Amino acid sequence: MSPRRVATLATVLAAVVLAVVACSSASETKIVVAGAWVRPAPAGGETAAYFTVTNAGGHDDVLVGVSTPDAQTAGLHKTSTDASGMTGMAHTDSIAIPAGGTVELKAGGYHVMLTGVTKDLVVGGSIDLVLTFEQVGVVRVKAEVKGG
Numbered sequence: 001m002s003p004r005r006v007a008t009l010a011t012v013l014a015a016v017v018l019a020v021v022a023c024s025s026a027s028e029t030k031i032v033v034a035g036a037w038v039r040p041a042p043a044g045g046e047t048a049a050y051f052t053v054t055n056a057g058g059h060d061d062v063l064v065g066v067s068t069p070d071a072q073t074a075g076l077h078k079t080s081t082d083a084s085g086m087t088g089m090a091h092t093d094s095i096a097i098p099a100g101g102t103v104e105l106k107a108g109g110y111h112v113m114l115t116g117v118t119k120d121l122v123v124g125g126s127i128d129l130v131l132t133f134e135q136v137g138v139v140r141v142k143a144e145v146k147g148g
Contacts (some may be wrong), residue, residue, distance in 0.1 A: 029057035029135040031097065036129060036143035038114070041121045048077075049112040049129060049143050052104045055097040063095040063103075072116030074129070079108050089091035089113070097133070121145045 032054045041047035055061055066074045076095060081087045095110055097103050105111050112129065121127065125145040132138055 001037075011073050011141055029055065029059045029061045029099075029133075031055055031057075031061060031133055031136045031139055033131065033141045036141045037146045038121060038127055039145045040145055040147060041114075041117050042121055043117060043120050045117055046113065046115040047117060047121060049074075049114060049127075050105045050107065051138040051141065051143065052096075052102060053097050053131075054102045055099055058099050059135060060099050061097045061133045061135040063097060063131060064093070064134055066112050067130045067132075068114065068127055070121075071125040072118070074114050076110065077113045078085070078110050085128055096133075123147050 034052050034054070035089050036049065036051035038049040039047045049066075053063065063076065066076060067073050076092050078088050079087060079089045091113075092110070095103060095105075095120045103110065114127075117127075123145055126142050127145070128145050130138060131141065
């Protein structure tokens with residue numbers, strides 16, 4: 001094969017590889033966040049936020065962070081019960097969202113803990129949550145304040 005043909009073939013192959021990489025990254029991970037809500041709390045207090053995350057794509061993703069302008073801190077937490085029946089809550093660095101799967105953040109399980117809320121959170125109001133995923137990046141959602 002001539003050097004010119006080798007160079008042309010290498011250029012075409014490189015273009016195909018770049019196209020495959022671009023198409024197989026985040027485009028195959030589709031995150032849908034639904035039903036976001038937060039419990040009422042007074043300004044300066046703490047509360048929890050809940051929602052459902054569905055990964056409708058073909059690749060696993062991981063929720064690695066959360067923030068909000070409506071609280072001083074926001075963190076991922078998990079409530080668990082040990083063998084003796086003691087229930088506790090602990091910070092977790094991430095929550096895996098498997099391809100084709102759904103993870104529900106709810107009371108008694110994974111949730112978002114908000115401390116130092118910056119305003120009174122009253123039923124009917126809302127806050128903004130900024131969720132960060134490894135693959136799809138930032139997903140912004142509005143969480144309604146509900147009793148419960």
